[in-house]
Amino acid sequence: MKTRILLVLGGLSLATASLLAHHSMSAVYNDATPVTLNGTVSRVVWANPHVWVFVDAVGGQWEVEFASRTELKRSGWTGESVKVGDVVTATGSRARDVKKKQVHGKTLAIAGGATLKEATNTPVARGKQAGPAPRWPNNGHVRLGPEPGQAGYWANPSQPSLFESSAGPIRMNNEGLLANIADSGKVAPFQPWAKAVYEYRQKNRLVDDPMASCLPPGGPRQFQAPYGVQFLEDPTRPRVFVLSRGANRNWRNIDLDGRTLPNGADVTPTFYGYSVGKWEGDTLVVQTVGLVERFWFSNGGLPHTESAKLTERFTRTNADTLKYEVTIDDPGAYTRPWTASWELQWVPGEDVDEYFCDDYNRELEHVN
Amino acid sequence: MYLMLRKFIHVGLVASAMAAFVWAQEGHPLTGSWHGDWGSSAKQRTPVVLFMKWNNTAVEGTLNPGKNGVPLKNAKLNPADWTVHFEADTKDGQHIVADGKIGDLGSYNRTITGTWTQGTAKGEFKVKRD
Numbered sequence: 001m002k003t004r005i006l007l008v009l010g011g012l013s014l015a016t017a018s019l020l021a022h023h024s025m026s027a028v029y030n031d032a033t034p035v036t037l038n039g040t041v042s043r044v045v046w047a048n049p050h051v052w053v054f055v056d057a058v059g060g061q062w063e064v065e066f067a068s069r070t071e072l073k074r075s076g077w078t079g080e081s082v083k084v085g086d087v088v089t090a091t092g093s094r095a096r097d098v099k100k101k102q103v104h105g106k107t108l109a110i111a112g113g114a115t116l117k118e119a120t121n122t123p124v125a126r127g128k129q130a131g132p133a134p135r136w137p138n139n140g141h142v143r144l145g146p147e148p149g150q151a152g153y154w155a156n157p158s159q160p161s162l163f164e165s166s167a168g169p170i171r172m173n174n175e176g177l178l179a180n181i182a183d184s185g186k187v188a189p190f191q192p193w194a195k196a197v198y199e200y201r202q203k204n205r206l207v208d209d210p211m212a213s214c215l216p217p218g219g220p221r222q223f224q225a226p227y228g229v230q231f232l233e234d235p236t237r238p239r240v241f242v243l244s245r246g247a248n249r250n251w252r253n254i255d256l257d258g259r260t261l262p263n264g265a266d267v268t269p270t271f272y273g274y275s276v277g278k279w280e281g282d283t284l285v286v287q288t289v290g291l292v293e294r295f296w297f298s299n300g301g302l303p304h305t306e307s308a309k310l311t312e313r314f315t316r317t318n319a320d321t322l323k324y325e326v327t328i329d330d331p332g333a334y335t336r337p338w339t340a341s342w343e344l345q346w347v348p349g350e351d352v353d354e355y356f357c358d359d360y361n362r363e364l365e366h367v368n
Numbered sequence: 369m370y371l372m373l374r375k376f377i378h379v380g381l382v383a384s385a386m387a388a389f390v391w392a393q394e395g396h397p398l399t400g401s402w403h404g405d406w407g408s409s410a411k412q413r414t415p416v417v418l419f420m421k422w423n424n425t426a427v428e429g430t431l432n433p434g435k436n437g438v439p440l441k442n443a444k445l446n447p448a449d450w451t452v453h454f455e456a457d458t459k460d461g462q463h464i465v466a467d468g469k470i471g472d473l474g475s476y477n478r479t480i481t482g483t484w485t486q487g488t489a490k491g492e493f494k495v496k497r498d
Binding site: 195196200207208293295296305306307332 | 395
C-alpha cells in the first residue's frame with residue numbers, strides 16, 4: 001500500500017471553527033498548519049472525550065483526534081464507521097508541538113466509502129416556528145425539560161463565553177478566545193489581578209483549563225459547556241437537577257422547597273455550589289453560593305473566588321428557546337456585580353448520552 | 369481482619385487528604401499553602417511554610433503556621449509583572465522582608481522565587497504552592 005503525506009503549511013484554508021471540546025483545541029493544534037494524511041487505519045478508539053483514529057502514513061503512525069463520540073454520532077458516525085485496515089485520507093490541523101505526529105481531524109474519507117466529517121455546533125434546523133413553552137398540568141409552571149414521552153435537551157449557546165451584556169458583542173472564537181486581547185477590559189469589571197489572570201490564560205490559549213482534566217464546568221460555564229444540559233424536574237421534593245451532558249454524568253441540584261439561601265461562608269465549597277430557586281412568573285430564579293475556586297468560570301478562562309454569589313434567571317420563552325441570564329456578585333474578583341445572558345436551543349428527539357471524560361483522556365499532559 | 373480494615377480505612381483517609389491537596393485553588397494566584405526554604409547558600413537552608421489568602425481587598429496570611437507562626441504584613445501582588453512582596457516579624461524580633469516573582473502561573477504548583485532578608489541576614493527563597 002503506497003502511502004503519502006502532504007503537509008500544506010500555508011495558503012490552504014480549512015474551516016477553522018474549532019469544535020467546543022472539553023479542552024482547548026487551539027492550545028494543542030494550529031489551524032494555520034493544515035495537514036492531509038493518506039494512509040491505513042491501524043487503530044480506532046471510539047471513546048470520550050475524543051475519538052482517536054491512528055493512521056499509518058509516511059513518517060510512521062499518526063494520531064488523529066476528532067470530537068467526542070457524542071458529537072460524532074450526530075454527524076452520522078458510529079463505532080463501526082472506521083475499521084482497522086481502512087485506507088483513508090484524513091484532513092485536519094497539525095499539533096503545535098511538531099515533534100508529535102498528531103492531528104486535529106476535520107474530515108476522514110474512506111477509500112471507496114463515505115467521507116466522515118467532524119460535527120459542528122450548527123444549530124439544529126427548526127422545521128417551523130417554535131410553539132409555546134410546555135407547562136406542568138398541576139401548577140402551570142413552564143417545563144424546563146422534555147414533555148412526557150419525548151426526549152430533548154438544551155445546547156448550542158448563542159455565545160461561546162461569558163461577557164458583560166452591556167459591553168455588546170465581543171469577538172471571540174467558540175472556545176472563548178478573544179479575537180483581540182485588547183478587548184479583555186470589556187469582558188467584565190475585573191479587579192486588576194483577575195484581569196491579569198484572564199489575559200494570561202488567553203495568551204496561553206487556555207492550555208491550563210481544569211476541564212481538560214475532567215473537572216466539572218461549574219457556575220455559568222455549565223450552560224456554555226460542550227454537549228449541552230438537561231433539566232430533570234422533581235416535583236415531589238421539589239427540586240431541579242441540571243445534568244451536564246459533557247461532564248461525567250454529574251448533576252447540579254437546585255432546591256425549590258422554600259429553604260433559605262445559606263451564608264456562602266457557611267457552605268463547604270463545591271463545583272456547582274448550593275443553589276436555591278423559586279418561580280417568578282415564567283422565570284426560575286436561582287441563587288447560588290459556595291462555589292469552589294477549582295474551576296474556570298467560563299470557556300475563556302474567567303476567574304472567580306469563593307466569595308461569588310450568582311443569581312440566575314431561566315426563562316423558556318418558547319418550546320425551543322431557553323433564555324439564561326446570570327448576575328455575578330464576586331467582590332473577590334470583580335469591582336461590582338455584573339450581568340451576562342444568552343440563549344440555549346432545544347435539541348429535540350435526543351437524550352443525554354453516557355459521557356465519561358476520563359474514558360480515554362489523553363489531555364492530562366496539557367494541564368500541568 | 370479488624371487490623372486490616374483499620375489499615376484500609378487509614379490508607380483511604382490519607383489518600384483522601386492527599387487528593388484534597390493535589391488540586392489547589394484557581395482563584396487569586398497567591399491563595400493557598402506554599403512550601404519551600406530560604407538561605408544564603410545552597411547548604412544553609414531554612415524551611416519556609418506560607419499560608420496566604422485573598423480576602424477580596426488584600427492578601428493576608430501566616431508565615432510558618434503553628435506554634436511559631438506569625439502574621440504576614442504588607443503582603444502584595446503586582447499583577448502587572450506578578451511580583452510579590454511580604455513582610456513579617458518573627459517571635460524573636462527579627463524583621464523579614466521578601467520580594468519575589470511568581471513563576472509558572474498557570475500551574476497548580478506555581479512557584480515564588482526572590483530575595484529574603486531576615487534581620488541582618490540576606491539570601492534567596494523559593495516556595496512552591498501545594
